[in-house]
Amino acid sequence: MPKLVLVRHGQSTANQKNIYTGWNDVPLSELGVEQAIEAGQKLAELEDFNPTMIHTSVLTRAIKTANIIAEQCDFLDLPMNKTWRLNERHYGALRGVNKDITRKIFGDEQVLKWRRSYDAVPPKLGAPITDRRYENLDRILLPQAESLHMASSRILPYYNDSVAPRLRRGEDQLIVAHGSSLRAIVKYFESISNADILHVEVPNAKPIVYDLNHDLSINEIKYL
DSSP states (O other): OOEEEEEEOOOBHHHHTTBOOTTOOOOBOHHHHHHHHHHHHHHHTSTTOOEEEEEEOSSHHHHHHHHHHHHHHTOTTSOEEEOGGGSOOOOGGGTTOBHHHHHHHHOHHHHHHHHHOSSOOOOOOSSOOOOGGGTTSOGGGSOSSOOHHHHHHHHHHHIIIIIHHHHHTTOEEEEEEOHHHHHHHHHHHHTOOTTGGGGOOOOTTOOEEEEEOTTSOEEEEEEO
16 A cells, blocks of 8 residues: 655754744755654665655755655655745745734734635745746746735645655655645645644744555554
């Protein structure tokens, strides 16, 4: 039976400074590198996990984590697909702002909704981000801010088109991405309600292993 493993990137320098990141491109911190190594070592010990592809975003912190895991697991020969569709949720005008400052300005309840709820949209940027990573995309696809619901509309089609078919063929798959992009997949896989997703957080570099049945229903969930 196939396995799907989800790993959030190791701690980034923005995580370290308690800053909203979203589509900002930031590196791993020293601790984040150590966390990625540890995640790779745990996956290397996982029995019967032989992925045929690694999926990640186009952001450095996820790509670096995926590369470190691949090295630890002897997966460097595997194809790696980097897609903007697995990017972190776009935090709009909150990008680069300290989270404690937003709590003082907007209150704890509002910040919790922006960070964890399904439908709350952060304040928008004045225009979509300009970056070489997205220069070939139709600008209508580029967000100025996203709720988790909005982010799911780009994340889940990628899962259904590029991950699920491989799982159905019995091929293990590894996704290395971000807190919110993985929350969207966890919500979908575990049928978590819009209300209950508020209380779900995916920690840095802690692999989630789904042992799946052939119809992709969940047989067992392990947290490494």
